[in-house]
Amino acid sequence: xxxxxxxxxxxxxxxxxxxxxxxxxxxxxxxxxxxxxxxxxxxxxxxxxxxxxxxxxxxxxxxxxxxxxxxxxxxxxxxxxxxxxxxxxxxxxxxxxxxxxxxxxxxxxxxxxxxxxxxxxxxxxxxxxxxxxxxxxxxxxxxxxxxxxxxxxxxxxxxxxxxxxxxxxxx
Amino acid sequence: xxxxxxxxxxxxxxxxxxxxxxxxxxxxxxxxxxxxxxxxxxxxxxxxxxxxxxxxxxxxxxxxxxxxxxxxxxxxxxxxxxxxxxxxxxxxxxxxxxxxxxxxxxxxxxxxxxxxxxxxxxxxxxxxxxxxxxxxxxxxxxxxxxxxxxxxxxxxxxxxxxxxxxxxxxxxxxxxxxxxxxxxxxxxxxxxxxxxxxxxxxxxxxxxxxxxxxxxxxxxxxxxxxxxxxxxxxxxxxxxxxxxxxxxxxxxxxxxxxxxxxxxxxxxxxxxxxxxxxxxxxxxxxxxxxxxxxxxxxxxxxxxxxxxxxxxxxxxxxxxxxxxxxxxxxxxxxxxxxxxxxxxxxxxxxxxxxxxxxxxxxxxxxxxxxxxxxxxxxxxxxxxxxxxxxxxxxxxxxxxxxxxxxxxxxxxxxxxxxxxxxxxxxxxxxxxxxxxxxxxxxxx
Numbered sequence: 001x002x003x004x005x006x007x008x009x010x011x012x013x014x015x016x017x018x019x020x021x022x023x024x025x026x027x028x029x030x031x032x033x034x035x036x037x038x039x040x041x042x043x044x045x046x047x048x049x050x051x052x053x054x055x056x057x058x059x060x061x062x063x064x065x066x067x068x069x070x071x072x073x074x075x076x077x078x079x080x081x082x083x084x085x086x087x088x089x090x091x092x093x094x095x096x097x098x099x100x101x102x103x104x105x106x107x108x109x110x111x112x113x114x115x116x117x118x119x120x121x122x123x124x125x126x127x128x129x130x131x132x133x134x135x136x137x138x139x140x141x142x143x144x145x146x147x148x149x150x151x152x153x154x155x156x157x158x159x160x161x162x163x164x165x166x167x168x169x170x171x
Numbered sequence: 172x173x174x175x176x177x178x179x180x181x182x183x184x185x186x187x188x189x190x191x192x193x194x195x196x197x198x199x200x201x202x203x204x205x206x207x208x209x210x211x212x213x214x215x216x217x218x219x220x221x222x223x224x225x226x227x228x229x230x231x232x233x234x235x236x237x238x239x240x241x242x243x244x245x246x247x248x249x250x251x252x253x254x255x256x257x258x259x260x261x262x263x264x265x266x267x268x269x270x271x272x273x274x275x276x277x278x279x280x281x282x283x284x285x286x287x288x289x290x291x292x293x294x295x296x297x298x299x300x301x302x303x304x305x306x307x308x309x310x311x312x313x314x315x316x317x318x319x320x321x322x323x324x325x326x327x328x329x330x331x332x333x334x335x336x337x338x339x340x341x342x343x344x345x346x347x348x349x350x351x352x353x354x355x356x357x358x359x360x361x362x363x364x365x366x367x368x369x370x371x372x373x374x375x376x377x378x379x380x381x382x383x384x385x386x387x388x389x390x391x392x393x394x395x396x397x398x399x400x401x402x403x404x405x406x407x408x409x410x411x412x413x414x415x416x417x418x419x420x421x422x423x424x425x426x427x428x429x430x431x432x433x434x435x436x437x438x439x440x441x442x443x444x445x446x447x448x449x450x451x452x453x454x455x456x457x458x459x460x461x462x463x464x465x466x467x468x469x470x471x472x473x474x475x476x477x478x479x480x481x482x483x484x485x486x487x488x489x490x491x492x493x494x495x496x497x498x499x500x501x502x503x504x505x506x507x508x509x510x511x512x513x514x515x516x517x518x519x520x521x522x523x524x525x526x527x528x529x530x531x532x533x534x535x536x537x538x539x540x541x542x543x544x545x546x547x548x549x550x551x552x553x554x555x556x557x558x559x560x561x562x563x564x565x566x567x568x569x570x571x572x573x574x575x576x577x578x579x580x581x582x583x584x585x586x587x588x589x590x591x592x593x594x595x596x597x598x599x600x601x602x603x604x605x606x607x608x609x610x611x612x613x614x615x
Contacts, residue, residue, distance in 0.1 A: 047540065049377035054527055056377045057515050060540045061531070069410055069535075073542050077406035081545035124556040125384040125507065126549075163382035163510045166548065167539040 009097070016108050016141065017095055019148045024090035024112075027170055032071045035170070039067060040142060044152045047135075047171060049160050059160065059167065070170070079168065084127070086169040089115040098138075105140040105151055112137050112155065114171055126166070134158040135171060194220070198601045199565070203573045205594050206565040209558040212386040217604075218506035225489050225603045226251030228343040230352050232491040232500055233257050233267055235514070236336035237373045238284075245301060246284045249502060250342060255328060256280050256290070257338065260302040267331045267340040268303045273323035284376075290325065299325045335364050336372065355581065356442040356487055363493045365479045368466035369520035379497075379513035379538040383548045385555035387490065387503035388600075390511060393547055394484050394492045394499065395445045395592035397435050398570065403550050404452050407536065407543045416456075432481065433587035435571075441488025441599025443592025451482040453536030453543045454495040455529040463525050486592060488599050496533040507555055513537055568593050 019038075026035040039045070045067050046052065047059040062070060073079050091113045098107035113134050120127035135155040141148040155171050157164075194217070197208040211217060231250050234257045239246060245258035247270055254270040256279075270278045272292040279290040279299060289306060290299045296309040303325035308314065330341040332349035334357070339349055346352075353360065364370050393399065401408065411417035432448040450456060457464060457480060468476040485493040492499040502510040515533050517526050536543035558566075571589025578584055585591030 049379075050375070055517065055523070055530065056375045057379055057530060057534060057538070058377075059379070059538050061534055066535070069414070069542070072413060073406055073410055077409040079406040079542075079546060080403060081549040124553075126552045161377060161380070163380040164539040165382045165384070166545055168545045 012106070013095070013097055015146075016097060016106070016148065017092075019141070020092055020095065020108070020110065020139070023150075024092060028088050028090055030085065032075055032170070036067060036071050038148075038150050039064060039153075040149045040151045043067065043150050044154075045070075045170075046152065046154045047157060047160070047167075048154065052154070059157070059164075060171075074168075074170070081166050081168040084118050084120045086166075087117050087119060088169055091115070101140075105142055106148075108139040108141055110137050110139075111135070112171070114169075116169060118166075131165075133167070133171065194604050195601065198597050200594070200598065200601075203569065205568045205572055205590070205597075207568060207597060209561070209564045209566055211388065212555055212558040213506060215506050218386075218503070220604060222251040222503065224606065225600070226342075226503070227253075228341070228346065228603065229489055230330075230332075230339040230341045230346065230349055231489075232337060232487070232498075233340050234265075234338045235372070235374060235498065236265075236333065236338065237371075238514070239265070241286075243286045243288055243301060244284075245280070245287060247280055247282065250328065250340060251503070253342070254278055255340070256325070257340075258287075258301040260300070261288070264302070265331065265333070265338055266302050267328040267338075268325040269328065271325070272297055272299075273305065273325065274308070279325065303327055335360055335370075352440065353487075355439045356485065358580075359444060359483060359485045360493065362479050362481075363483065363485060365467070365471055365475070366495070366516075367518040367520055368463075368470045370470075371519040373517045373519055374514055375517065378515070379541075381511040381513070381539055381544070381548060383509055383511075383551055384507055385509065385548075385551040386506060386558075387501045387509040388596075389551035389554055390501050390509065390547075391486065391490065391596060392593045393551065394494070395435065395443045395486045396590070397433075397445045397447075397587040398590070399547075399550070400452050403546050404543050406546060407452055410542055411452075435585045435587050435589045435591045437575075437583040437585070437591040437595030439581055439595075441596050443486045443595045445484040445587060445592065447482045447587060449482075451484065451495065453532075453541075454482055455532040460525055463521050466520065486596065488596060489603075496529060497537065568597065 023035065023038055041064060043064050045060060045062040049058055050056040052058065074082055093111050095108065095110040098109055100106055113132055115130060115132050117130045118127050122128035135157040137153065137155045139150060140152040142151055197211060199206040233248055233250070233255065234246055239257060239259045242259055242261045242263055245256055247254065247256050249255065256268045256270045258266050258268065260266060270280055272279050272294065274292065274297050275294055277292055277294040279292045288301055290301065298306040300306055305323045328340045328342060329344035330346060332339060334349060334353055337360070364372065408417065412419055432446070434446045435443070436446060437443050464476070467479055471479060482495055487493070490501040497516055498514040500512045502512070504510055515530055535541060539545060568590045571585040571591060572594070575583050575585040575589060575591050583591050583595065
């Protein structure tokens with residue numbers, strides 16, 4: 001990288017970083033309708049198990065309509081696995097811009113840890129126990145005015161192929 | 172994890188030690204009433220006995236043929252608490268071997284799935300073939316000449332048999348054959364396989380897996396429970412209403428229609444099933460897929476095809492389900508901890524497009540982030556916490572007992588919301604749990 005390119009690269013990195021922190025905050029605050037608004041109309045949200053091949057099952061393989069369904073379920077229905085609702089704290093590290101592709105999408109990678117706890121009676125199984133779930137997240141972002149939209153959020157969980165308890169909040 | 176389920180445990184174990192309660196007292200099978208003692212979910216002593224008397228004496232599913240299709244393929248799993256390797260040797264024969272070196276007892280394979288001609292013990296480097304025979308011990312001169320006559324090997328599990336690709340193993344060498352065991356549920360296994368127009372299923376590499384802090388039997392009961400759908404899956408019903416796939420109120424109405432072919436069945440030997448002609452929540456809707464339906468009709472005839480296209484959840488005692496979209500296997504880990512493995516099926520001969528749509532519908536409901544199955548699991552966890560309360564410790568499994576009938580196959584038929592399959596499960600549970608231990612010499 002030539003020295004003169006530094007400022008624009010840095011500005012892009014800071015802008016992406018601010019965008020991802022905003023996404024994390026919306027999820028942690030339960031502002032799921034607004035979170036949905038961060039996606040493009042053809043946006044995808046994926047938690048793969050193997051290599052993401054279409055005939056391999058995924059933990060989550062949401063096209064835009066199914067992301068909307070997921071948000072509807074969490075905001076408007078009696079989803080027992082989210083009553084009580086999970087508290088989460090997203091932590092993002094190792095944010096890197098991997099570069100632009102031919103579709104004018106910026107590929108971004110980061111590591112995320114989601115700390116989760118479901119409030120409630122601590123004598124009962126599954127409640128009031130903090131857990132941490134780790135994943136390597138790759139985004140494809142497109143420019144939207146001065147900010148970004150998500151065309152794909154793909155999170156490869158550390159324990160993707162092993163038994164997982166209640167992953168019904170959004171990672 | 173539950174902070175302290177011990178209170179209930181201690182009380183029951185003490186009562187048993189004092190001779191107040193026997194295992195046979197824990198299931199009350201009366202004329203119109205069927206009850207279980209809640210210690211079945213929380214008592215450590217009962218859990219230990221289940222592993223010994225049920226999981227070490229029953230035919231347990233270990234793999235499907237197509238999960239290890241080629242010579243050299245293997246997978247590792249547990250039979251109850253005992254580690255085993257399921258491997259296909261160079262001649263295509265399947266072996267189920269204890270995963271324990273004949274020398275000092277280390278496991279010889281730590282991968283879950285893979286391809287290997289040999290298994291090499293990590294401790295002192297002994298090498299075994301994928302059929303279990305000892306190929307060689309390192310520094311062989313430390314042993315006498317007759318060493319090879321000591322018959323050291325990866326020990327085989329006593330009984331291994333398969334039916335339609337489903338491979339089962341049994342730790343009890345005196346158990347009746349698999350074909351005897353499956354005699355009454357076989358017709359449903361056939362119908363399940365025939366969802367594929369060529370009668371063959373295959374499997375992806377990845378699977379869905381759950382862990383949950385509750386007893387394994389809560390899942391065994393629930394998979395054939397036709398009563399909970401509208402309550403536990405209210406969220407999923409709302410999703411179907413939102414998308415227009417189901418109209419408000421339709422769910423309850425169709426299931427209660429007199430004369431419909433919607434049943435809950437209890438089979439001999441602990442098996443059971445839920446059977447519905449109008450679909451099951453979370454399953455793919457084949458209506459409108461005319462090409463596929465024609466293929467099934469062409470392969471099996473109209474009448475048989477109608478039967479094949481019924482939606483069924485089939486339970487095979489003690490821990491296997493054949494669901495419309497997948498095989499589901501329950502692993503007891505601790506009295507209050509279980510794993511579930513969910514293997515989505517691919518219908519050979521049905522075409523890629525239909526299989527992809529089917530998988531997508533499966534993913535919508537199942538898996539740890541699905542819109543349905545995690546709500547079931549939440550209820551298992553709720554039941555686990557509740558079971559620690561001991562005043563009136565009885566759980567009611569009586570629904571529909573007064574209206575069920577027997578048919579010519581020896582099946583008990585209930586309304587599709589009745590607890591008929593659960594009663595079958597617990598009658599077999601009681602039978603196995605109260606059969607005294609085999610003498611030492613006969614045990615494996």
